[in-house]
Amino acid sequence: MAAINQDNHGLRLAMRYVVLTLLAVVFIFPLLFMVMSSFKPDLQLLRDTSSLRAFLPVGDISLNNYYDAFARAPIGLFVFNSVLVTGVTVLLSLFFCSLAAFSFVYLNWKGRDLALTIIIATLIIPFETIAIPLLLLVSKLPWIGLEGVQIGWLDSYHVQIIPWIADGLTVFLFVQYFKDLPNELIEASRVEGATWWQIYRKVVMPLSGPVIATAAILKFLVMYNQYLWPLIVVQQETYRPVMVGLQYFFQLNISWGEIMAYLTIITVPVLAFYLILQRAFIASIASTGVKG
């Protein structure tokens, strides 16, 4: 009897792994196809889709698509633009949103509750519903640059950065986290004569590692993957981020091998980053759930 039970158990365990693995294949195969295809010449790439060869590094494998992709488009510039815009926005967002949240949680001032209510209410506004009015707004805003005062923010880095610095979700995440920090710490520093700025910098922020990671990862994903906003505010190639730079590959003779190479270049670093920090990524998404 015992042996039968054990077999049964082993079989059920194996079945579970079969199900899990089949699902894993479903989630992985398009990405595998992308990477493998990036090494193949166009003709072979298209022919291979009719068999499992589509997912294998077989046939005429080379880096030619990568050379050609770099020759066709200023990929380095696009990547630089995306990294710059993403990096600056994430840093400024962490600073301004945590500072505001600090004020909402620890300081008592006139209009505070109303301001926080407004910020929470913005969570229900999808960006897509304000994109067009925002486009008109930024096209009329003045900017003081090296060449003096200009009207209109279109075609610049700042138009991709400034509107994305502060958002309701980031403030909300910091507010939730700060509320759970022990109050005694802040009161003790206050008694010792520390200023609010010192408390923010020396007491609260050093304790906020987890929420900083969460907010940074969420903002990173939003910013690096930006599409609609740069599509409508950036015309010049000089400021184009990676997702909009893709348009380059659809002008004149389309080479799918080059497109796959470009997609691999802009995706694989993010995937690698994700796989290294996998736990932090998943924890950050999970924490938006628990708090909600």
Added chain:
Amino acid sequence: MASRLTTSNRAGWGFALPGFGLIMMFIVIPFFFAFYLSLTNQRLISPNPTEFVGLSNYDRLLSISVLTIEPEVDDTGAVVRDDDGAPQYPRVRSFTRNNPDYPEYAGMREWFRWHSGDTAKVVVATDVVFWKSLRNTLMFVLIVAPVQAGLALVLALLVNQKLRGINIYRAIYFMPVVVSIVVVSLLFRFIYDGNDGLLNNILGFLSFGWFEGRDWLGNQDTALGAIKAMSIWQAVGFHMVIWLSGLQTISPTLYEASSIEGASKWQTFRYVTWPGLRNTAVLVIIVITMQAFALFAQIDVMTNGGPLDSTTTLVFQAVERGYGKQDISGASAISVVLFLIVLSISLIQRYITRAR
């Protein structure tokens, strides 16, 4: 709030101002601006001053009507029929163009029609493309929200098992979430391709060649469905993780108790797991609904709204008009309609799922 030490207006305002100011400037003001712009004839670049036009943008968007058309009759009063016996109808155009008898239909076009007996009922609208985009958006949300939430829950239950290596599976299921939807959309153009697409090949292989390939994105009947499936594939891992965090807040003692009581797996899920997921369920549904209403990149990369407007969406129309045609006011009116729909649906969801 945590502490109310002293009132410190200056520090309080100073700290909150940059963040709050940016949110006001770039979220709240554009939001109200959309309502205002939708009442004007604002264009992105125009030599003429902007004028206030009242509700005419909404009037144009929302005008819809049903036109009843009787079949043509010959001199004897009999219905004119073609060779197949189908009744012949006067053209819709004869009612909607320069017909002084029917001023209420002026400028409208046919959206779709149905027949009751020999009478044809024709739904006509001034802005047929808008109505199609509204229908497509609602159909997208209606399918994607429940299916994605349900599949995400199934995945969460699967990866919540205590098995060796389960973290690897969890990481793989989540992987598409970190990949840009633009990249995913391009890859799926290959998968859905009509000639040598991966999907056609896989289905052909699984059915031993019985399945004949089709052009998934080039066909009105399958294009939106294909985009729905891809969108679910891309984002399901996100919601799996949210469900998972909900699952992990359920106390293990409840499971022990139900196992002592001899509850079946289904009973355990029904009476222990599901009640414990109530708050998570509300969150997941609201978040998916909001994301689904914002459908844009997939359409822009994969179909451009086609074939025959079968995949166009509200956001796609707003962008095409506001940016493509520089018609800011028309786009703003669509945005306002979209926002009001999102708002009312999330209020309804909150009401239905309110704590009792």
